[in-house]
Amino acid sequence: MPGDIELDTLRLLTALVEAGSLTAAARMRGISQPAASARIREFEARWQLAVVRRSPRGATLTTDGHAVVAWAREVLQSVDSMRSALEAVSQKRSANLQIAASLTLAEHLVPRWLGELHALRPSTRPVLQVVNSESVADAVRSGAAEIGFVESMSLPAGLASRTVGRDHLVIVVARSHPWARRTAPLDETELLAARWVLREPGSGTRSTFEAALGHEPQVALEATSTTALLGAAVAGVGPAVVSALSTRTELESRSLVSVPHSLDLRRPLTGVWRADQRLSEPARDLLAIAMQ
The missing domain is CATH 3.40.190.10 (Periplasmic binding protein-like II)
Known part of the structure; x- marks a missing residue:
């Protein structure tokens, strides 16, 4: 098998027609004239065709060379169209x-x-x-x-x-909740007896809490919204487990109180x-x- 067609050689041959000389065509393609000559000779040897006629007056295309250039223009147009399409898709994805x-x-x-x-x-x-x-x-x-x-x-x-x-979770309760005045960490019995305000299963907050607790908690309310969880905790529905990032405003305003505990709620x-x-x-x- 002769091998793949070199697109750079096809572009060189079409440049030869446009530029009128091999030296000018080589300059258009950004290579030296000897390199351009070598590339054409390699193409001719591979395909057993004489595509360029060399004479003291310069290089011109043979009949076969004109046929190759005609085919090359179709191929190169398709390649350029494909390149433009790929670039457009790539830019859109980016x-x-x-x-x-x-x-x-x-x-x-x-x-x-x-x-x-x-x-x-x-x-x-x-x-x-x-x-x-x-x-x-x-x-x-x-x-x-x-x-x-x-x-x-x-x-x-x-x-x-x-x-x-890194982030960590906090256990928060309303000011009226019995835990709001706690100074000692909650023990396991108290944690397991509570009915919690929690995110839904599949959330990182829920999975972190359950892993730290080591048991499935009792649930008073599930919500996919942190705002809803905080609102439920403020209303006294139950203690909530939320990210420390999510409850700064409520803790600063004292509408919620952070409760001490012994769980590792870092994540x-x-x-x-x-x-x-x-x-x-x-x-x-x-x-x-x-x-x-």
């Missing part, structure tokens, strides 16, 4: 960055990261899905999101990951993406910003 983030991250950290990304890449248009940590992992695995951010103790299986920060904040796919430049920049 411009639209699909992100999934769990609630605490999406409410308190991701907006700042996106602001820094916008300053760095103003043409990038982020699309943010706000779901729980389990759904973030599903979105990244399916390709619905290129990169995700979760707040779960357990890392999603099958995904590459990088720790971007990592983690960026995740598909291990079999290279992150786009905007996604890599966003990850770097999150890690700062």
Whole structure:
């Protein structure tokens, strides 16, 4: 088999017609005249064709050379069209960055990261899905999101990951709750006897609390909204477990009180993406910003 057709040689031959000489064609293609001659001779040897007629007056195309150039123009037009299409798709993918983030991250950290990304890449248009940590992992695995951010103790299986920060949960109650005046940490009996205001199963907050408690808690209310959880806790529905990032206002205003306890409620904040796919430049920049 003669082998693949060299597109650079086809471009050189078409340049020869346009420029009128091999020296000028070589200059158009950014190579030396000897290199251009060598490239054409290699093409002729490979395909057993004489495509250029050499004479003291210069190089011109043979009949076969004119046929090759006619075919080359069609091929090169298709290649250039394909390149333009690929560049357009690539630019569109780069411009639209699909992100999934769990609630605490999406409410308190991701907006700042996106602001820094916008300053760095103003043409990038982020699309943010706000779901729980389990759904973030599903979105990244399916390709619905290129990169995700979760707040779960357990890392999603099958995904590459990088720790971007730390967070901790707090147990908060209304000022009227009996625990509001506690100075000693809650013991296991009290923790297990309580009926809790919690996020839904699959959330990083819920999984972190359950892992630290070592038992399935009794639930008074489940909600997918941190605002709803805090409101229920203020109303006295029960003690709530939320991120320290989410309850600063309520603690400062004393509408909620943080209760001492012996649980380890620290957790990592983690960026995740598909291990079999290279992150786009905007996604890599966003990850770097999150890690700062």
